[in-house]
Amino acid sequence: MKREWSQEELNYLKENVGIYKIATIAKKLNRSYESINQKINRLGLANTKIHTGFITLGELARYLKIDRNTVKCWVRKYGLPCIKRVTRKSKVFYFVNPSEFWKWAEVHKDKVKFSDIEKNTIIPEPSWVDEERQKDQDMTKKRTYKNWTTLEDEILLELRQNGLTYKEIGILMNRSSISVERRYNRIISRKNRD
16 A cells, blocks of 8 residues: 655655665655655656756856866866765766856856857856956957967966966966966976976
């Protein structure tokens, strides 16, 4: 005979779907895996992305037109806030709250190429993003590839020692922040080998 769901059980299920595995929820509520799975489907809680309103790391990477591993690196090394969720049996997703992403991006402007982000793909988009998008577009129009000189290498090292970000140095040297970062890493790598 089927056991009716109490309001307390339903609340627990709604609050914990995506946080714990279905098997863990089933054990806590003393119900079968299949019973929990069916109730999740009936309540429309099966899709954690829709349920939370957050975006996955993979989706964020697509919106930013970068590799997913770069976003993972931001989480590990630069503190991009994300939430780990488990869906179904054991599938793990990492979700980013769009508002938290924009707060992080405002502090880490040198990591994000705003001109690659289509307007309002990550909503709510703050008003300052348009200005950053325009700056990036202006820099791209001005820039053509040129080789690094020894003098530029020295200037780059000095600016980094003074605490400037790659993006700030790129603006001063009329280069992309990515080009500046790569060149800096090559110089340091070469010095470490010598």
